[in-house]
Each structure stands twice: as C-alpha cells, then as structure tokens.
Amino acid sequence: QKDGGFLTPERGVVSYVNAAMALGAEVHGRETVLGWEPHSDGVRVTTDRAVYTADALVFTAGSWNSQLMPWLHGLATPELQVLIWMQPERPEYFRLDNFPVFNCLVDEGRFYGFPVFGVPGFKFGKYHHFEEQGRPHEIKRGPSREDEEMLRDFAARYFP
Incomplete structure (x- = not known):
C-alpha cells in the first residue's frame, strides 16, 4: 500500500x-x-x-488500564509481546523505500514487522506468540530462549 x-x-x-x-x-x-x-x-x-x-x-496506564477501569476487563488484556531486531545480510532490501510494514498469516501464526528505521535491523514479532496473558505485574519480563528461537526460525524461513 x-x-x-x-x-x-x-x-x-x-x-x-x-x-x-x-x-x-x-x-x-x-x-x-x-x-x-x-x-x-x-x-x-x-x-x-x-x-x-x-x-x-x-x-x-498501559497494561494497568483494566485494573483502573474495571469495565475494560476482558477487553484490554495484558499480553507479553516479544519483538526482535535482526540485522539482515542485505540491509538494503529492508530499507524503508524497499520493505513495507507487513502483517502476514502463515502456518506458524500471524507475524508483523517493520523496515529498518532509526535503529539497525528490521523489527518483527508474532501476535499472541505463546498466549502469555495475565496481570501486568505477574507477566514475565524480557524474552526467553524460546521466544528468540521462534522469531529466528520465522526469519530464516521467510527472510533468508
């Protein structure tokens, strides 16, 4: 577009x-x-x-909004979102003028991403990647090895 x-x-x-x-x-x-x-x-x-x-x-209040506004319960659910920035071998393919913002549904799930902009590497993530929902102070912070492996596998398959 x-x-x-x-x-x-x-x-x-x-x-x-x-x-x-x-x-x-x-x-x-x-x-x-x-x-x-x-x-x-x-x-x-x-x-x-x-x-x-x-x-x-x-x-x-971000993730805490539903605790301050109970009527949002079930509508605004905190969920861990893990992103990765990867430096491609051919960065010119991932520049703003060549690489669009994307949202794609593939066998592994729905992924989204952005071109190289502001910081090195292109940024992408997966919606609902491990369905980690909960109260904001109870959700784990930071990525796990499994998070990184899942995102690297996606990149290797679709962005070689």
Whole structure:
C-alpha cells in the first residue's frame, strides 16, 4: 500500500504529552495510581506519592488500564509481546523505500514487522506468540530462549 506507514510510539507519546501540557495538563510520571474517584467538580486520584484533584483525568496506564477501569476487563488484556531486531545480510532490501510494514498469516501464526528505521535491523514479532496473558505485574519480563528461537526460525524461513 503506497500510502501506508507506521508511527514511532516513543515520538507519538512525547507528542501527545507535549500537546496535553500546552493545553494545561499536569503530567505525573513514575507514580503508581492506587485509585481514583469522582470528586465534586472533577476527579480525585490517589497515587503512591500524593493525592491529586483535577477537572478531568486521562488514563495512560498501559497494561494497568483494566485494573483502573474495571469495565475494560476482558477487553484490554495484558499480553507479553516479544519483538526482535535482526540485522539482515542485505540491509538494503529492508530499507524503508524497499520493505513495507507487513502483517502476514502463515502456518506458524500471524507475524508483523517493520523496515529498518532509526535503529539497525528490521523489527518483527508474532501476535499472541505463546498466549502469555495475565496481570501486568505477574507477566514475565524480557524474552526467553524460546521466544528468540521462534522469531529466528520465522526469519530464516521467510527472510533468508
């Protein structure tokens, strides 16, 4: 698709934070939200550092969103996603102008990937690779040997 593309999530987050702050938002990072509730003309938020009141609240809790908003239970389920960046033997084949963002369903499952952009190597992963869902603080962190082997096997078969 000629007019397709992708976003870089880190830049997107910074862009939204800057726009929100320009409109008067306060950003409190690296605080654990313990709870929130409607309060007179707005909302009260209790964190591990303080209690805040505000006119409005924007949730940006990632995997913890469904714990803060119970109505999302079952709709927003934390799941481990493991990605890999691989340096191909012919990097020119994987540049932005030659290699599209992809989403493919093959015998091994559904995979997605991106061209070389910003960092060396092309990036790809597998949806629901080992069905590792759960509470965000209980899901394992970081890739395993099995994760890497599965992704390397995919690359060897489809991107020799």
